Amino acid sequence: MTTKLRAFASAAAATFLLAAGSAGAAVFVTTTPGPDVGPAAGESFQINFDGPSLPAGVTIAGNGGVTTTGTAPLGDATPFLVTPLDGDSGSVEVRFADFLGNRDVSHFSLYWGSIDSFNTLQLFDRSANQIVTLSGATLLGDLATGSPTDPSANRRVFFTLTGDSQNLGSLRFTSTSPSFEVDSLGFAPIPEPGLWALMLVGVGGLGAAMRRQRGTLARRLA
Numbered sequence: 001m002t003t004k005l006r007a008f009a010s011a012a013a014a015t016f017l018l019a020a021g022s023a024g025a026a027v028f029v030t031t032t033p034g035p036d037v038g039p040a041a042g043e044s045f046q047i048n049f050d051g052p053s054l055p056a057g058v059t060i061a062g063n064g065g066v067t068t069t070g071t072a073p074l075g076d077a078t079p080f081l082v083t084p085l086d087g088d089s090g091s092v093e094v095r096f097a098d099f100l101g102n103r104d105v106s107h108f109s110l111y112w113g114s115i116d117s118f119n120t121l122q123l124f125d126r127s128a129n130q131i132v133t134l135s136g137a138t139l140l141g142d143l144a145t146g147s148p149t150d151p152s153a154n155r156r157v158f159f160t161l162t163g164d165s166q167n168l169g170s171l172r173f174t175s176t177s178p179s180f181e182v183d184s185l186g187f188a189p190i191p192e193p194g195l196w197a198l199m200l201v202g203v204g205g206l207g208a209a210m211r212r213q214r215g216t217l218a219r220r221l222a
């Protein structure tokens, strides 16, 4: 549906626009060098691969899985996700629409370890249409060395989604050579319309209560 555009100036430091598909749909990307700074404030729905099982509503499919062996992302001593798990190339998809209650997403981030030029991340919407694709080469250029010790090649990658791109349902990690390592996904779902309505009713109710109180006070003063 949409394809990657270009990185502005120094990809390693700059925020760049990744995709602009339908009107108002865009994906903005920015990164912070490792060790991991963690998910952004507001990214309260997190998948860290540390538990004995995945959070309810999260599934993993493909030639990838959770591991503690291999090349851990810089500074990461916890289990992480890797693809390929077997062989020299592979792809693994993490689905989380149910985990997020099928809500849209305004922001998400992940910690991408030992970033290789041949790593590719694809974002899919809840109908399994690709929103955008991002390779290690696009993200970092010559800095995508795959080094597990260079902070420049291990980064928290932050995504800001607008318009139709907020309909995020899954991420697919592909590596045509070993390996794509990733950990600590964080998501900021947008409150449901019903919740907004409830909040507005709450604010409205508060206003009415305050008006009643002022009315009472005014009558007392009179």
Ligand SMILES: [Ca+2]
Pocket: 048, 049, 050, 078, 079, 080, 183, 184
């Ligand atoms: Ca972890």
Ligand SMILES: [Ca+2]
Pocket: 113, 114, 115, 116, 146, 178, 179, 180, 181
């Ligand atoms: Ca790697």
